[in-house]
Amino acid sequence: MAVRIQREDFDLGEELHLIRAGRRDLGALVSFTGLVRDRHGAAAITGLEIEHYPAMTRRALEAIEREAAARWPLQAVLILHRYGPLAPGDQIMMVATASAHRAAAFEAAEFLMDFLKSRAPFWKKETTPEGARWVDARASDEAALARWHAPARS
Numbered sequence: 001m002a003v004r005i006q007r008e009d010f011d012l013g014e015e016l017h018l019i020r021a022g023r024r025d026l027g028a029l030v031s032f033t034g035l036v037r038d039r040h041g042a043a044a045i046t047g048l049e050i051e052h053y054p055a056m057t058r059r060a061l062e063a064i065e066r067e068a069a070a071r072w073p074l075q076a077v078l079i080l081h082r083y084g085p086l087a088p089g090d091q092i093m094m095v096a097t098a099s100a101h102r103a104a105a106f107e108a109a110e111f112l113m114d115f116l117k118s119r120a121p122f123w124k125k126e127t128t129p130e131g132a133r134w135v136d137a138r139a140s141d142e143a144a145l146a147r148w149h150a151p152a153r154s
Helices: 010-021 054-071 104-116 140-151
Strands: 001-006 030-036 045-052 074-082 084-086 091-098 122-128 130-132
Touching: 001 054, 010 030, 010 074, 010 091, 030 104, 045 054, 054 074, 054 104, 074 104, 091 104, 104 140
Parallel strands: 001 074
Antiparallel strands: 030 091, 045 084, 045 122, 074 091, 122 130
């Protein structure tokens, strides 16, 4: 189980290799990698700046990691999120979950993603040809998170 918040890029293949290394008890390894898009609706995006308060962010991500591990039978979890200036096409974050069975790994990964999109304490500022603007959480992100208030299904 790991939470990493870093400025540097990461190698998705290497991260997944490290989770699997020496393991024979995993039946499923699910990952999601978020990327910076070059558009937000009709607006062109030329850059994205991600800010955070390190101690607050680490506590929040570790808490959601513990919640996922309590809800599903997971053998491994990785939450990796970048901060600082990013360009379109850059990797922003990844989550990976490993379990003996796919349902738990998929559901836990979705749960973590829904939390990261709506509740993780990161502030995002998009740069466009017209200037910079802060990005607000969307109602659809909140709706996705709301489904997890029901008991776990695994």
